[in-house]
Amino acid sequence: MAGGRIREKLRWSKIYSFSCIRPSVQLDSDNPPSLQGPGYSRVVYCNQPHVHRKKPFRYPTNCISTTKYNVITFFPKAIFEQFRRVANLYFLLAAVLSLTPVTPFSAVSMIAPVVFVVGLSMAKEALEDWRRFMQDMKVNLRKVSVHKGGGQFGHKNSQNIRVGDIVKVEKDQFFPADLLLLSSSYDDGICYVETMNLDGETNLKVKRSLEVTLPLEEDDCFKEFRGTIRCEDPNPGLYSFVGNFEYERQVYALDPSQILLRDSKLRNTTYIYGVVIFAGHDSKVMQNATHLPSKRSGIEKKMDYIIYILFSLLVMISLISSIGFAVMTKIGMPKWWYLQPNNTTNLYDPSKAATAGIFHLVTALILYGYLIPISLYVSIEIVKVLQARFINDDIHMYDEESGNPAQSRTSNLNEELGQVDTILTDKTGTLTCNEMDFLKCSIAGVSYGVGSSEVEIAAVKQMASEALNAPSQHGTQDLWENPAQFGSSEIEPVNLVSPIVGKDKKPHIKGFSFEDERLMHGNWTKEPKADIILLFMRILALCHTAIPEPNVETGGFNYEAESPDEGTFLVAAREFGFEFCKRTQSSVFIHEKHMSGIPTEREFKILNLLEFNSKRKRMSVVVRDELGLIFLLCKGADSVICERLSKDGKMYEEDTRKHLNEYGEAGLRTLALAYRKLGELEYSTWNAEFLKAKTTIGPYRETQLERVADLIERDLILVGATAVEDKLQKGVPQCIDKLAQAGLKIWVLTGDKMETAINIGFACSLLRQGMKQICVSAMDVDLSGQDAKLVIKENMLMQISNASQMIKLEKDPHAAFALIIDGKALSYALEDDMKKRFLNLAVACASVICCRVSPKQKALVTRLVKEGTGKTTLAIGDGANDVGMIQEADIGVGISGVEGMQAVMASDFSIAQFRFLERLLVVHGHWCYKRIAQMICYFFYKNIAFGLTIFYFEAYTGFSGQSIYDDWYMLLFNVILTSLPVISLGVFEQDVPAEVCLQFPALYQQGPKNLFFDWYRIFGWMGNGLYSSLVIFFLTINILDKQAFRASGQTADMAIVGTTMFTAIIWTVNMQIALTMSHFTWIQHLFVWGSIATWYVFLLGYGLSSPLFSKDEYRILMEALAPSPIYWIVTLLVTAACTIPYLAHISYQRTFHPMDHHVIQEIRYYRKDVEDQHMWKRERRKARQETKIGFTAGVEAKIRHLRGKLQKKVSTLTVQTA
């Protein structure tokens, strides 16, 4: 270990000086920050973990448990969960009642299915929980090196660590708990931390220990080490921490930079020592664990209504039965001497017919319970889990680059994917890669950089294609015939152009696409304003929080930056000759190549760092250069910087603004750079105030810091601006085009500014030339308070109504509108009195882009769309700022990209790239929707068909509650005999194959229009069930009437009638599902025909069991039924009679009202898609919703435009385009 330390020293700490002003400062011990009051009660005695074994300092151990249950609570809790479902509760009650004499069935046949179904669900819960438990155990049993006393360190399981323990963590290990950093292998006590598990950021963060604890650098030092930490109580704030450290009679303030959070990783540092502050569930990462909001799909909500309908039906027929029973008992029973009416219990007492009737109501409710499909929930759950597996396993949604497959995180929304109407998407990281390329810059009013952005290239391409297609008269015709070629040339400009760019240049440097000889290779020194350029470069190289990492391969440096922009700036600075090569705690070292001819390394002392946050939208550093001059270097959003310029600093403002606008139009992200020179005195007075603010403890610290920072970030002098390209993700325009063709509306919600958003809108063809853009923004007013609000609102209202009017008056059916609204305006538009109008306007527009929106607003917009339109919304995003929107939307999709895991953790589905959304929705969503819809309909059908036969039979038994079926038949019906085929329908059904789904996006509309789960269809299926029940029952009893049913003269008894009827039911429901399916793999064949076979096998086996068990069904198949032709003939007749109307219906439907998938199935069936490719292609092109966005729509608009001209005069056209 010591050797390692020396090596690190050589590499990192050669020129350290500890004279720098440290960000945290020693305080007087008689004036410690007050840490009294609620929320700040934690006391930690370092190196004295035994103190924390007893109250009042007994804090949780480091053992974590994320399980929902434990061995004791599992049963009560899991059972409670299960019986929160109405249907399950009903079945439980029925099972309990089956132990009383009112039951029509044997207790076991009632209890077994409940136990099976509930047991299965609970087993699933248990399995999931077991997995969580195993995962916890793995973490809990991780070995950690802990101080065991006397300067000896030994290994302990992570779960046994207590607050106060001193732990030693080595390189690439996870921190076992939240620690206070005491010292590290670096002399100055810094260490590098990767927080990917916490916030998903891959860049490293620096943590620094307090200076006083630096000497604690060896195991031995901890022999006598004592200290006390007083700090805040456990809380979920990852980026905040307040506390004091009392050590050797001194009190030191602590801040987040000394805190190492559990589950982050030590990087680039050999080891650290730390003391445990928060262990186990007190740690910040555990405090952050949130539960996903539980979402239910629309279909499932509707299913509840159907269950209610069936419950009403159940109650109704139960009432009929019990009234019937009361009447029969009153009138008939006294005459039925064979029932010994004088010798009965309450259940059958004719003198108390009313009581008997009430008892019978309970019996009937149990008896007809088969109307409610007990296995429905379980089957749906199984199906959804399997569907989710298919989504996870889809190789076409696997991203080779990041190695992430698609992931269905909550399986209960699969079918909702097929019903999406509106997609709300984040921009950065979702539509764009969040990979930055330094492209242009403007220095001292001069714009540098000749490369062009993708947006510009796309625009050029588009114009070129326009020119190409226009001249020939047949041009438009060709386009129709060959849209694909046309499309491909237009949609992949990136692929076409970038290799060309790459060839005539040296190898591309990641993050740097700048081309301008004026600045490269030191040529900038010859520029007229070289001094300003120098400043510009220095700001780029100094104003950041990045860490250089030597790259062994190239000999250069890689930069671990907080944001990708920052990384590109450093790369750019390096390319310009200002290589940032070293950072110590107090200094930044820059290797300057071209200054004064000789490469030199310069040290800049970093005096203060005013961090970036989204509210400030800027960051600054205060540096002292080698000459001792103090500068404030600042970079930030142009609007913020321009507000803060001094009078003299506005020299280049006009030009820079012009350039900023240009860059914005080209779809680039811009930042403005400025500086300020500070005098010694000015600085020291400010610094004193800053330090005071910094050491403030409590909730006001942030505001204090901001206020103080604001004091110095004034009177800036503008230097220039940078333009960075945010690259579009692969396949985004194509995907948007396809989704638009599938009839989906796409809203972009972004935090970017309007120009950038509009440009990205163009780049991914959400916007196009010729579209009428409606920009709604809040006007600036000088009034204050209530008045201002009123004025702005009035103005907004006017804008909205004007726009609505314009859309209404528009005569051209092809006119497309785009609504662009900024965050400020949105905050008014989302208010109750305005949101309706705003939504109406937005819905009328083809594209909606909201820019400058806050995460909260994203969620609000999502809610507005979801509740206002009543349609299914899908939100997709990748960052923490999208979490609200993802949780609010009906379906949340997270991009498992670079920016972090929060979005993914909060999402229902995660995909690696935006373009996979197409397949997720159009293929998987479409399939899952149809599968689930058909499955539920069929479920109700089969249970009605079965359940009602029991009811009919009652009428023949004096409503006495006797069932014609053996208990075991009933038990097996839902659980075994009919469940697998319907599950296979739910898992494997495909109306059309995946490629057809993709080729005919219009098919997707069957979901949003809900063609397969509307009430018409549901009642149709229920009617079918009613019909089947009637046919099954009455045909069977009329055929197996009183006469002998076979040659040897015996008549049919109840067992034979019941078994025959049940056979007919099994055949009917399985034939019915076979007719419903359109896709038979061997699995479906096995399940459908296997279910029928299983019935016979069961019957045979049941008949062979002891007669005490099988009762009247003893040897029924072998002896009575199988040898009797009538048994088989009845089965055939009933099955045919039940299914023929359905067959006729679907044949009729297909003939007269074919749906799109019918026709496509036929085309594929007759192989016309292969034989008549021309037609196939034509249809594929037409198979899309009329859309106004996407590049196809753009092409069409252009063609319309040209046609219009053609009609006027052909010659005019040629002249125009020539």
Add this chain to the structure above:
Amino acid sequence: MNGYTSFSVASPSSGFGAEAAATRNSKRPKYSRFTQQELPACKPILTPGWVISVFTLVGTIFIPIGTVSLLASNKVVELVDRYDTACVPPSMTDDKVGYIQNDAIKKTCTRMLKVTKDMDQPIYVYYQLDNFYQNHRRYVKSRNDEQLRDASKANETSGCDPEKTTSDGTPIVPCGLIAWSLFNDTYKFNRGTNEMLNVNKNGISWKSDRKHKFGSDVYPRNFQTGNLIGGGKLNATKSLSEQEDLIVWMRTAALPTFRKLYGKIEVDLKENDIVTVTLENNYNTYSFGGKKKLVLSTATWLGGKNNFLGIAYLTVGGLCFLLATAFTLVYLVNARKPADPAHLSWNKNPPMH
């Protein structure tokens, strides 16, 4: 095909070509036709040809079956004689219940049946009861199979309420309401006036019932000894497995009107033969107004006389032919050519171009 499709239809080669990548990255989903939902499948669709041939096929199968069934049913000769009212002496027609419950009155009754058609042996003798709820839940449950099967389980009378034990607590074998209400009318047959027709009562029950459900060492005990006598009595010297009348009776009927096999006459009867039935009219159906009928019937492979099956088959078969014809006409006249893209929704309501 072209650039347009190659991105939308991810090429299948990506599934195979990336095997090297698979080893590199364990998160990559494994490729199999199953996981990619590309299993070979047959995708039958209802083309006109299929529709017409299915309906025709069903029709052509069903009509013959229906015809054969009807023929079989018509071949059956069935003589039905309702005797419950006829056997009550005219003096007691107003108090039938009193008549049947009065042990002092002799219940013998003679009926003459004329054979309408030649009847080939075996001729099955049935009794038919009407409005008798043998399927009532109270009735159906009132038995104990264990007791019937095993001599040592005579005390097993659970479920037999209210006919479990005698008043002094000794178990009744067979217990329960079903056995207690055993049918006890008897029939004797003569052809003409003298030739006695023997009724064979062996083999009228299911073999499995005799062999496995009713014990050969179980003898009736305390049966019908209480003060409330239900139906027939049993010969206490014969084991239950030999008491076939009981075995038949214990198989409860599904519907309130039912027949049960009484015996077989193993002699051919000729048309116009007169069969004289001497019957003991013991069983009380008068309380609940049920009819009693005596049925002599032959049987075919399809069982007894019931035209319903044949008619149902002919109806369904006919319907199928009708549908087949209708669909044929429809396809001929109002032909939507299958696979005609003109019927795609986007072609029916063409977007305005």
